[in-house]
Amino acid sequence: MSVSRPIAADNRQLDPAVQPMHPCGACPVRSLSICAALDHHELDHLAEIVIAKNHAPHQTIFAEGDEATDLFNVTGGTVMLYKLLADGRRQITGFLFGGDFMGLSVGGVYAYSAEAITPVSICRFPRKRMERMLDDFPKMQRRLFSMASNELASAQDQMLLLGRKTAKEKLASFLLNLSRRAVRRGQPDNPITVPMGRADIGDYLGLTTETVSRTVTQLKTASIIRLLDGHKIQIVDREALEDIAEGL
Amino acid sequence: MSVSRPIAADNRQLDPAVQPMHPCGACPVRSLSICAALDHHELDHLAEIVIAKNHAPHQTIFAEGDEATDLFNVTGGTVMLYKLLADGRRQITGFLFGGDFMGLSVGGVYAYSAEAITPVSICRFPRKRMERMLDDFPKMQRRLFSMASNELASAQDQMLLLGRKTAKEKLASFLLNLSRRAVRRGQPDNPITVPMGRADIGDYLGLTTETVSRTVTQLKTASIIRLLDGHKIQIVDREALEDIAEGL
């Protein structure tokens, strides 16, 4: 599972793009995450309890079943959340980018594992202290609730996708979602960066690597998308992609 | 969509088991729902804004895309939540029983439709008033958040099921979930009542009616379950069912 070169899961820098330990006030994703709910005074409180860390690709950030001691906010890079069956079958339940939140637990343990896909920078909040803060800052509580509601809504979209969409519809939905989320992070909606591999996409969409690859080829052949280098995909015909995603 | 006989979606009684308009203090599912977080004083506030209603089978309680004016608490009966694709393919995202909560919205509209499966009794809370209450009663806010977290966790379990489990594993997981949820409502864990039809089970598990039926027959033939009358299923070999559900 782990890579051969020694990797630091600490505050040393792995990549110039990943800046750990910036003060919260200068956080590049503040407007997107829980912290958006806070004013300067409140942010100071939060900054006191936060621990910033970096993780290299393939590093596990926490595992399903671990005691859920912390809440996390991704500030840069891409993370995947996943669950496993006993025989190794894997379902990726989400990809997280800068501004996304993770670590909600049930019964005191994490309900899924989290692993870095790219070099990742993360803010870690001790759960206990965080909960105390929530009592004092109801705005934050609300923000957290609203983020959970949003996640719930996209979980339901994903159920529709997994249970009822075809391979082509799944892939079209996936690419459009990546595009929409890129916009929310202030990035261009096109071309989209696809940092995860075919196998990961498959485990997210309930497909095999081969089917993902074949379906990408289909969309490419139909001139709906174009593959660029650097893990980028250009959406050539967005309307066609939208129609496919909705099953039209 | 609607049934031919005239049905009252109001406080008149449809079924002796469905008691509308009881005072919150006497609510049969209070300990299970949001209201569990409240003391008598707070409950009085809540009782002021609540509207209790009954719904007959097949009645739509609200539809995906409707303006989300209310939050709901199921107090009796069975409700299903679902999403549709343009061509009619349906994914049921959840079955709700007494004590369960629904109506979380994103962007001011409901993200799914809700329909009664059995006669159902429901408490309806106007969203605006509810939100004002949440500011005054942080306990309730917390309770709501914790319920959303639990839902999120089961949504993720369902993704694993939809994306990676076989028909047999899906059905075994489903029956065990029904059993576990019955226990939480203070009902026996065995035999379990299965109020929804094969088609609904199929649309929940990402299968067709026929496959659900065949798979039930398989489990029956293997003496793992037994079909009783009155929509009841007896779990004969729970351990076998659990092994199947986990993919062992």
Next chain:
DNA sequence: CCGGTTCTTTGATCCATATCAAGCAACGGC
């Protein structure tokens, strides 16, 4: 109690996607 409707089961066949199997391209370490 009867007849129609709806739901469930069972059977035969089909097909979308999985599986098995190479070859090919990209990347990272030396």
Next chain:
DNA sequence: GCCGTTGCTTGATATGGATCAAAGAACCGG
């Protein structure tokens, strides 16, 4: 720049579950 590794694509074949079809079984209204 080369080589080993890993990931991606493509091809051939297999299969779980879908689809098409129809016969029971349960339910409801009269």
